[in-house]
Amino acid sequence: xxxxxxxxxxxxxxxxxxxxxxxxxxxxxxxxxxxxxxxxxxxxxxxxxxxxxxxxxxxxxxxxxxxxxxxxxxxxxxxxxxxxxxxxxxxxxxxxxxxxxxxxxxxxxxxxxxxxxxxxxxxxxxxxxxxxxxxxxxxxxxxx
Numbered sequence: 001x002x003x004x005x006x007x008x009x010x011x012x013x014x015x016x017x018x019x020x021x022x023x024x025x026x027x028x029x030x031x032x033x034x035x036x037x038x039x040x041x042x043x044x045x046x047x048x049x050x051x052x053x054x055x056x057x058x059x060x061x062x063x064x065x066x067x068x069x070x071x072x073x074x075x076x077x078x079x080x081x082x083x084x085x086x087x088x089x090x091x092x093x094x095x096x097x098x099x100x101x102x103x104x105x106x107x108x109x110x111x112x113x114x115x116x117x118x119x120x121x122x123x124x125x126x127x128x129x130x131x132x133x134x135x136x137x138x139x140x141x142x143x144x
Contacts, residue, residue, distance in 0.1 A: 018026055
């Protein structure tokens, strides 16, 4: 950067070379050129920064895809073992008879409300069975 004494020397040389009538026009032209240069350099800088952000974004997306594919490949190679019903490792073993348990049985229950999508014959049969269960016969009633 030029210091103040250097600027004064440059100004005097320009004044002598171009003359006092041309100096304002020359300064105006120089100012416009500097403004255009600053504008162009600012646009270049912003375009460059935008491209760098796009490249970084694409690199991050590629990295995430790579990590996801590696994780998917790892889960396919080493699937997680399903939990077993065995006793935990630091517990005393129970007798073999107590470990075997029967599976619970579920018995069907007659529907209290007939299904709407069932055929008419099933609906009528269900209604009859409910009527029989709801009102016991005269023999089954107990005296009060």
